[in-house]
Amino acid sequence: MTTIALILSILLGNLSLAVGYRQGGAAGYSIWFLLLGALWLFTHFRKWYWFSSIALLVMIVAAAYGVWLGYPTVWMVLGAVGGLLGWDLSDFARRLGYAAPMDDTRTMERRHLERVGIVAALGLGLALLSIFLRFERLAFEVAVGLLILAVLGLTRLVIGLRK
Amino acid sequence: MSRSLFLSLLTYALLLAGIVTLQGEFIALALPLVSYLLIGYLQAPERIALEATRQLSIERAVPNQDVELTVTVTNAGSSIEEILINDLIPPGLNVRDKASRHLVRLASGESYTFAYTVSGPRGGYVFNGLDVQVNDHLAVRRFKVRVEAKGRLFVLPPVMRLRHIAIRPRRTRVYAGSIPARAGGTGTEFFGVREYQPGDPPHSINWRASARSVEALYSNEYQQERVADVGIVVDGRLRTNEFARGHSLFDHSVQAAASIADALLNQGNRVGLLLYSTYLGWTLPGYGRIQRERILQALANARTGDSQVFSDLEHIPTRLFPPESQIIFVSPLIDDDFKPLVQLRAQGYDVLVISPNPVKFELSYLGTSNPNVNLAGRVMHMERVLLLQKLQRANIQVLDWDVREPFDLLVKRSLSHAPAWLRAIRR
Helix, strand or coil, X not given: XXXXXXXXXXXXXXXXXXXXXXXXXXXXHHHHHHHHHHHHHHHHHCCCCCHHHHHHHHHHHHHXXXXXXXXXXXXXXHXXXXXXXXXXXXXXXXXXXXXXXXXXXXXXXXXXXXXXXXHHHHHHHHHHHHHHCCCCCCCHHHHHXXXXXXXXXXXXXXXXXXX | CCHHHHHHHHHHHHHHHHHHHCCHHHHHHHHHHHHHHHHHHHCCCCCCCEEEEEEECCCEECCCCCEEEEEEEEECCCCEEEEEEEECCXXXXXXXXXXXXXXXXXXXXXXXXXEEEXXXXXXXXXXXXXXXXXXXXXXXXXXXXXXXXXEEEEECCCCCCCCCCCCCCCCCCCCEEEEXXXXXXXXXXXXXXXXXXXXXXXXXXXXXXXXXXXXXXXXXXXXXXXXXXXXEEEXXXXXXXXXXXXXXXXXXXXXXXXHHHHHHHHCCCEXXXXXXXXXXXXXXXXXHHHHHHHHHHHHHCCCCECCCCCCCXXXXXXXXXXXXXXXXXXXXXXXXXXXXXXXXXXXXXXXEEEEECHHHHHHHHHCCCCHHHHHHHHHHHHHHHHHHHHHHHCCCEEEEECCCCCHHHHHHHHCCCCCHHHHHHHC
């Protein structure tokens, strides 16, 4: 179950980036995303789980680069979400490897997939909302101020939750 | 790098990119990561309170015997979505059946019980606890805790039942036992004839001796039988026990020491044990079952070792053994051991050497097809015979044990001098 979801996530992420770059006019890069996806799957089945972090980093950087170049943001966001899902499921598969044969892993898999699906849907929904919901242009100083406020607030929240 | 830190760095990098380029799309890219992190943190367990208990099917086993361990983990804190339980198995033990590592979900107040089977070689094993990793749903936060679940397992050396061990130390203790005390008194074995004294039972009168004298009657005197002090010294030096290809005679020495100690304690003697290897492992002399347990536990933990101080037998602390008591030295022996053993004998100790034969042991796995090995074996055999003869000439009793032969057969042949009452019945 997890393996199928992982394969679908990797396909979703890398195909989205490939399509996005293709639509942006950089079709030459598309093949690299397909290769990245294939390599990720290969390393996963070889149990080289550390590669999933590298793959996620590459996909986020690629999505950010695509955004910077003005390629369709929806595909870039889908690429990032696919990478995030693949990264999560790869680590989950690693953790499942510690289970004993008699452990009830099917229920755990089902619960995990439900939750990570909700998280992905929420993240994707918020991202799409932020893309399509636009306010009038703010002054540069105000925008920077709001972003710094957001970063500080997020940091404070994370520290608070860690405690 | 932890997962949460990795995701946080990516998120901050995207936010920073958004600030620098003034493009809101970067924020959109960061939002799935932010959602993931926040939900992970929000769903982390609030309070982790785990308790564990451990039960062993048996606490004393023989080498490679299966022992079942049952571990119960109870969650006294908040619900845990994912908990990886890894029971820490002491080095040396092997899991024979089922698994010692489990991945489960534990709701608040719920318990999880698992069992598995281990076995292992001789040794004392201490189970300290479980390594537990607690994760939230998304494993953003991971807590590693050690849950205490104590347990002890002794894999004791096999003990062969030996019927009777005939030793004759010069000095015995005051309590009645089975070792001839070299003194006249009540007993079963004839000791001598003395003049009749009032109170002697009539059946003790030696009529034949009395008939030769017209003035007095003579009575038979019997040898007193008492318990003795016995010190067992087990040689754990690496250079005497370890051979090529990882073969070792030490387990045979331990088995012999365990069997001898068991038999002597059963006869009522006071037995102490000295392990002579990297350090001196001294088990104080004592009687009975508790002492048997102490000695077996000490032997279970005995290991060979290499030490410059104890590389030869010069440092056997003789003050640990009562004067003129019996010392049983269990060792494969090397040439250098001759002098210290003779010194022990000269100090008045009765010394019995039980020597697992290293030459036959090594030849048994080297094979005899190679003529060079054969020749070397013969030379070593002659050297060993010479050493044993020298020891015997110094009035040290030596048992040369070919370890392919069961130890009880050797003892029966060499040391089983049946008690007098048994011999009387046999007559």
